[in-house]
Amino acid sequence: MKSALKAFPAKWLAVYAVAYMVFLYAPVILLPMFAFNDATVISFPLTGFTAKWFGVLWQTEALHGALRNSLVVGLSSAVLSTVLGACAARAANRYRFPLKRGIMSFILLPLVLPEIILAVALLVLLMQLGMPLSLVTVVLGHVLICTPFAIAILSSAFQGLDQSLEEASFDLGETRWGTFRRVILPLVMPGVVSSLLITFTISLDEFIIAFFLTGTEVTLPVYIWSQLRFPGKLPSVMALGTILLVLSVLLLILAEWFRRRSAKKQGIEASATGGFA
Amino acid sequence: MTSPLPKPIIDLTGITKSFGTFQALKGINATINEGEFFSLLGPSGCGKTTLLRMIAGFETPTDGTIVIAGQDMAGVPANRRPTNMVFQSYAIFPHLSVAENVGYGLKTRKLPKAEIAQEVEQALQMVDLGGLGSRAAHELSGGQRQRVALARALVMKPKVVLLDEPLSALDKKLRDQMQVELRQLQQRLGITFILVTHDQEEALTMSDRIAVMFDGRIAQLATPEELYRRPVDRRVASFIGVMNFLDARATGRMNGHLALDIPALGSIELPSAQVPEGLDLRNLETIGIRPEMLTILFDGSEQTEHVVRGEVTGTAYYGDMTYYSVRLPGHAEDVTISMRNTAGRSIVPPGSEVPVGWGADSIVLFQ
Numbered sequence: 001m002k003s004a005l006k007a008f009p010a011k012w013l014a015v016y017a018v019a020y021m022v023f024l025y026a027p028v029i030l031l032p033m034f035a036f037n038d039a040t041v042i043s044f045p046l047t048g049f050t051a052k053w054f055g056v057l058w059q060t061e062a063l064h065g066a067l068r069n070s071l072v073v074g075l076s077s078a079v080l081s082t083v084l085g086a087c088a089a090r091a092a093n094r095y096r097f098p099l100k101r102g103i104m105s106f107i108l109l110p111l112v113l114p115e116i117i118l119a120v121a122l123l124v125l126l127m128q129l130g131m132p133l134s135l136v137t138v139v140l141g142h143v144l145i146c147t148p149f150a151i152a153i154l155s156s157a158f159q160g161l162d163q164s165l166e167e168a169s170f171d172l173g174e175t176r177w178g179t180f181r182r183v184i185l186p187l188v189m190p191g192v193v194s195s196l197l198i199t200f201t202i203s204l205d206e207f208i209i210a211f212f213l214t215g216t217e218v219t220l221p222v223y224i225w226s227q228l229r230f231p232g233k234l235p236s237v238m239a240l241g242t243i244l245l246v247l248s249v250l251l252l253i254l255a256e257w258f259r260r261r262s263a264k265k266q267g268i269e270a271s272a273t274g275g276f277a
Numbered sequence: 278m279t280s281p282l283p284k285p286i287i288d289l290t291g292i293t294k295s296f297g298t299f300q301a302l303k304g305i306n307a308t309i310n311e312g313e314f315f316s317l318l319g320p321s322g323c324g325k326t327t328l329l330r331m332i333a334g335f336e337t338p339t340d341g342t343i344v345i346a347g348q349d350m351a352g353v354p355a356n357r358r359p360t361n362m363v364f365q366s367y368a369i370f371p372h373l374s375v376a377e378n379v380g381y382g383l384k385t386r387k388l389p390k391a392e393i394a395q396e397v398e399q400a401l402q403m404v405d406l407g408g409l410g411s412r413a414a415h416e417l418s419g420g421q422r423q424r425v426a427l428a429r430a431l432v433m434k435p436k437v438v439l440l441d442e443p444l445s446a447l448d449k450k451l452r453d454q455m456q457v458e459l460r461q462l463q464q465r466l467g468i469t470f471i472l473v474t475h476d477q478e479e480a481l482t483m484s485d486r487i488a489v490m491f492d493g494r495i496a497q498l499a500t501p502e503e504l505y506r507r508p509v510d511r512r513v514a515s516f517i518g519v520m521n522f523l524d525a526r527a528t529g530r531m532n533g534h535l536a537l538d539i540p541a542l543g544s545i546e547l548p549s550a551q552v553p554e555g556l557d558l559r560n561l562e563t564i565g566i567r568p569e570m571l572t573i574l575f576d577g578s579e580q581t582e583h584v585v586r587g588e589v590t591g592t593a594y595y596g597d598m599t600y601y602s603v604r605l606p607g608h609a610e611d612v613t614i615s616m617r618n619t620a621g622r623s624i625v626p627p628g629s630e631v632p633v634g635w636g637a638d639s640i641v642l643f644q
Binding site: 162164165167168169170171172173174175178182183186187 | 333334335354355356357360361362364365366368370371372381382385386429433
């Protein structure tokens with residue numbers, strides 16, 4: 001292993017790393033570039049600087065509806081999946097029960113399941129149940145894909161929790177509920193916030209499930225997709241994409257900050273394997 | 278132990294505990310007295326921690342009863358027991374300050390804030406942490422964390438303080454210092470302390486009484502002195518301090534004396550008072566003698582009852598003491614002899630032949 005690494009020149013690794021970064025982030029940089037470009041056509045050379053596409057967004061009523069829908073779906077999914085994730089993470093960390101490993105792997109399966117398959121399956125199921133498509137069904141779908149992330153984040157928060165802390169609280173006369181409120185909750189709080197932020201971000205960006213399961217009310221990504229058919233609206237979509245990009249990055253940075261603070265609070269080093277962001 | 282009549286505070290009767298097929302405790306009977314420093318001593322896995330956690334209310338006995346202060350503890354959860362615990366990991370709440378940690382339990386009692394603050398400061402002074410209440414938990418050293426854990430238990434004014442290997446995480450010097458402090462604090466407060474430890478030295482120096490446990494049973498429950506002088510069996514004898522075991526055979530019993538043949542030392546007669554009750558003489562195969570009860574006779578040393586000759590095979594120098602390995606005729610293993618390094622006494626080099634003195638009253642018989 002060591003000799004194999006030595007044989008591979010460090011210079012080529014650097015070249016590879018740079019190429020990778022360009023491949024990954026060049027398209028992303030195009031987004032804000034054209035969002036501020038003073039032309040309807042998306043092509044080089046850039047013609048001038050303008051912020052009018054952001055102004056167009058401000059005046060588009062349909063967009064506001066989509067944004068409101070996305071916020072409602074995102075908040076609901078975040079809260080629901082974080083609550084479910086907290087219960088599962090706690091159970092997995094504290095209790096022993098039959099088939100625990102099997103059950104936990106099944107819960108985490110949506111992480112790797114192709115979303116299109118999940119979306120089609122859910123659609124078929126909802127049709128069979130006779131459930132009308134609406135934002136509620138989108139929330140259900142999003143909870144399904146967000147919960148594994150919540151479990152993974154909260155697991156590391158609960159894992160760092162020394163069991164003797166709970167026993168100490170109980171020993172000092174506190175009730176189970178009081179122990180939860182005064183010891184467990186404050187210690188896992190950063191993990192909970194981190195989970196809320198990440199699941200919200202996932203729900204906000206998610207397209208396939210939202211596209212399949214939504215009724216007449218669309219979420220933001222579905223709205224963006226529908227606007228792509230009109231070339232004239234492309235620059236304003238670029239502007240919208242820029243806003244979403246900045247927002248997502250900010251949310252993820254915030255989530256990681258909370259996760260690290262949680263680790264620090266419990267006196268353990270924030271490890272690279274502990275989180276996603 | 279000033280009161281002439283010890284008053285029991287904890288009664289353990291017929292306690293067993295099974296985890297699946299594994300029996301952690303196999304029938305524990307013991308009475309712990311008020312104001313006593315009581316230790317549960319034994320190797321890891323002997324059930325001592327399980328027993329302590331049972332008294333605290335974190336485990337329920339499979340069978341048997343625990344009575345604390347006259348009340349049967351069956352069905353009484355940990356948060357309503359008159360006991361408080363100092364955890365091995367100290368379990369200091371990391372998100373709270375020192376004062377909030379110590380006042381944690383008082384807050385559940387809904388005491389007024391000013392009163393809590395006052396009691397917390399008192400408790401902190403008791404453990405020499407006065408004025409450090411505003412410190413954050415992560416700013417504390419290991420020794421300080423231990424003191425906070427202790428203050429947090431003491432401030433609740435429990436009937437019994439339970440200590441789960443509280444000194445094991447500290448370095449040797451700090452541990453020795455804390456042993457003395459803990460003992461002094463316990464004697465000043467007069468609260469019952471129950472200490473779990475695997476360190477025999479710790480148990481001997483701190484305790485009023487010690488229960489030595491092996492494999493889920495109490496092998497011997499006695500004062501430190503009695504444990505050291507009259508261990509009931511070989512296991513206890515080798516767990517507490519160093520003990521030389523020598524082959525022996527009982528040859529008869531006459532006019533109040535027991536005749537013993539010890540190949541390594543010779544034939545002797547022991548007064549009956551030294552023979553434990555219920556000892557089956559036919560099973561007697563081994564006797565014990567402590568290293569300090571054997572003496573290498575230097576010129577001008579005091580006279581001893583008996584003398585045998587031996588050969589020094591090795592020495593270990595400890596500063597104040599020297600430990601000698603000495604081969605005695607008629608005994609396969611070398612015996613250990615400890616000698617105080619007094620003025621003008623040089624260390625005998627290996628290979629020397631020396632006279633070894635001993636007295637019959639230092640012979641220990643096992644059941």
